[in-house]
Amino acid sequence: MTAVVTGAGTGIGAAIARALAAAGHAVAVTDVDLDAATAVAAEVGGRAYRLDVTDPASAEAACAAAVADLGPLRLWVSNAGVSTMARFTEITTDEWDLNMNVNAKGVFLCGQVAARRFIAQGGGGVIVNTASMAGKRGAAPFLAHYVASKFAVVGLTQAMAAELAPNGVRVNCVCPGYVATGMQSRELEWEARLGGTSVEQVRQFYIDDTPLGRLQTAEDVASAVVFLAGDGASFITGEALAVNGGAFMD
Ligand SMILES: NC(=O)c1ccc[n+]([C@@H]2O[C@H](COP(=O)([O-])OP(=O)(O)OC[C@H]3O[C@@H](n4cnc5c(N)ncnc54)[C@H](O)[C@@H]3O)[C@@H](O)[C@H]2O)c1
Numbered sequence: 217m218t219a220v221v222t223g224a225g226t227g228i229g230a231a232i233a234r235a236l237a238a239a240g241h242a243v244a245v246t247d248v249d250l251d252a253a254t255a256v257a258a259e260v261g262g263r264a265y266r267l268d269v270t271d272p273a274s275a276e277a278a279c280a281a282a283v284a285d286l287g288p289l290r291l292w293v294s295n296a297g298v299s300t301m302a303r304f305t306e307i308t309t310d311e312w313d314l315n316m317n318v319n320a321k322g323v324f325l326c327g328q329v330a331a332r333r334f335i336a337q338g339g340g341g342v343i344v345n346t347a348s349m350a351g352k353r354g355a356a357p358f359l360a361h362y363v364a365s366k367f368a369v370v371g372l373t374q375a376m377a378a379e380l381a382p383n384g385v386r387v388n389c390v391c392p393g394y395v396a397t398g399m400q401s402r403e404l405e406w407e408a409r410l411g412g413t414s415v416e417q418v419r420q421f422y423i424d425d426t427p428l429g430r431l432q433t434a435e436d437v438a439s440a441v442v443f444l445a446g447d448g449a450s451f452i453t454g455e456a457l458a459v460n461g462g463a464f465m466d
Contacts (some may be wrong), residue, residue: 217241217242217287217288217289217290217291218241218242218243218244218282218283218286218287218288218289218290218291219236219241219242219243219244219290219291219292219293219445220244220246220267220278220279220282220289220291220292220293220330221233221236221243221244221245221246221293221295222246222247222267222269222293222294222295222296222322222326223246223247223248223269223295223296223297223346224243224245224246224247224253224256224293224295225245225247225248225249225251225252225253225255225256226247226249226252226256226397226398227395227397227398227399227434228295228346228392228395228397228434228437228438229247229293229295229296230245230256230434231433231434231435231437231438232293232295232434232437232438232441232442233245233256233257233260233262234256234259234260234438235435235438235439235441235442236291236293236438236441236442236445237260237261237262238260239442239445239446241290241291241445242262242286242287243257243260243261243262243263244262244263244264244265244278244282244285244286245257245260245262245263245264245265246264246265246266246267246278246282247264247266247267247296248266248267248268248269248296250264250265250266253265253266263282263285263286265278265281265282266278269294269296269318269322269323269325269326270317270318270321270322270325271325272325272328272329275325275326275329276329279329279330279333283333288337289330289333289334289337289341290340290341290342291341291342291343291344291445292326292327292329292330292341292342292343292344293343293344293345293346293441293445294322294323294326294327294343294344294345294346295345295346296318296322296346297318297319297322297346297348297399298314298315298318298319298399299315299359299362299399299402299403300314300315300361300362300406301357301358301359301362301403301406301407301410302358302361302410303358303410304360307360307361311361312361312364315361315362315364315365316361316364316365316368318365319362319365319366319368319369320364320365320366320368320369320372323345323368323369323372324372327343327345327372327376327387330343331343331376331380331383331385334380334383334384334385335383335385339383339384339385340383340384340385341383341384341385341386342385342386342387342444342445343376343380343385343386343387343388344387344388344389344390344441344444344445345369345372345373345387345388345389345390346369346389346390346392346437347366347369347370347373347389347390347391347456348362348366348369348391348392349391349392349393349458349460349463349464350362350363350366351363351366351367351368351369351370351389351391351456352367352370352391352456352458352464352466353464353466354367357407357410357411358406358407358410358411369389370389370391370456373387373388373389373454373456374454374456377453377454377455378454381453386444386449386450386452386453387453387454388444388449388452388453388454388455388456388457389455389456389457390437390440390441390444390456390457390459391456391457391458391459391460392432392436392437392459392460393426393432393458393459393460393461393463393464394422394423394425394426394431394432394460394463395431395432395433395434395436395437396431396432396433396434397434400431404418404419419431425463426460426461426462426463427461427462427463428461428462429461430461432459432460432461436459436461437459440457440459444457
């Protein structure tokens with residue numbers, strides 16, 4: 217049974233691919249960066265495919281190829297995402313479009329591809345989307361456009377869960393906090409510059425804002441995705457699961 221992971225060439229997506237492979241899934245490691253996906257696929261014994269989540273034809277082609285190579289689709293993890301940082305009054309329409317297209321529209325387009333495949337297979341299946349703590353809390357500095365895109369993911373997850381439940385398809389999302397990845401490295405630089413402080417001070421703020429007292433790892437998120445994908449979560453759908461060391465409790 218096939219598990220497709222988007223944005224799996226690095227960071228949280230790569231950790232999800234590793235964890236799913238360790239849990240016995242046949243993993244289709246996909247990314248807009250095929251070289252990055254290929255390296256992770258070689259590591260986990262999966263197959264690599266180029267998949268740009270903003271392009272429905274690309275998503276459909278990667279899905280069809282993965283099913284042909286690895287077997288029927290069982291799990292789709294929409295993890296790919298981008299971020300940029302700017303003061304609200306300075307956010308450009310290009311930045312808005314980039315964040316909304318990859319983070320929100322990408323989850324929509326990939327969700328359609330996965331759902332159509334599940335229904336064509338006779339029903340059943342699991343979708344896990346990657347939202348964010350910023351999908352539940354708007355007070356995230358210099359990230360208004362990103363916040364909007366991630367609130368969209370939480371709402372879309374609920375709507376998809378409600379509509380696809382009769383087909384036996386569960387849909388949930390994870391809401392990570394401060395995860396040490398390439399995305400975070402870029403955000404540390406931007407936030408320090410925009411806030412007139414240092415990278416080290418921003419990093420320390422992230423840790424101080426996390427009751428469990430450390431930066432989050434990609435593996436922390438991956439283990440939650442494995443749980444949501446598995447039979448232990450068989451009666452959980454429409455949930456936005458906080459995975460953030462207590463950084464935001466709603
Ligand atoms: N790092 C954090 O602190 C954090 C916190 C909350 C949520 N998230 C979310 O987790 C997800 C993964 O974040 P990360 O920190 O691993 O980011 P990252 O930048 O380290 O990796 C993102 C991956 O997505 C790929 N990607 C970008 N645009 C794509 C597209 N159009 N189609 C397919 N792939 C594309 C990139 O090539 C890259 O491999 C994102 O959705 C992000 O918003 C991250």
